[in-house]
Amino acid sequence: MRFEQTRNILQRLAPEYHRQVSKYYQQLAAGEVSPRVRLMLDYLIDHEQQRALALGEFCNDTPYQVLEHWLKGLEANFPVVQAELLEAGAATDLDLLIKAAVGFKRPLIEYFSHACEHCSDEQTSYLFDKLKLQEEKAMKRMIRHAQGLADL
DSSP states (O other): OOEEEHHHIIIIIHHHHHHHHHHHHHHHHTSOOOHHHHHHHHHHHHHHHHHHHHHHHHHHTSOHHHHTOEEESOOSOOOOOOGGGSOGGGGTOHHHHHHHHHHHHHHHHHHHHHHHHTOSSHHHHHHHHHHHHHHHHHHHHHHHHHHHHHTO
16 A cells, blocks of 8 residues: 655656656757757646646645645555656657656546545645546646648
């Protein structure tokens, strides 16, 4: 049985996840990439860095009792960034890059959904639902951005 505190998720685990994803995008961008992939990588790097920063600001507006809430019986570990999602072909194939980006988002969405379902506190449940919705919206924006680049 797992226990996790909301504060730890919001201030350490989730921001580090976003920073790690950004790092993988930066490593890919350091090599030779196609122009469309370069534009998408710039977007993704900035997006992940902004998500990490936004979680810190999100904590400033979160009530103390929510941050101190312990999720008991949380059977899922916080997701680990799966580097293998970012295939070498993603440097030249926008579709492979988007597939990886969606693959990075899904575990966060699933974790926040799982956490929401396992909260004994209504405010904390609301917070995780809000985080899940933010990640879903971010994924949709990312896909729309990629579709715009594909149309160029």
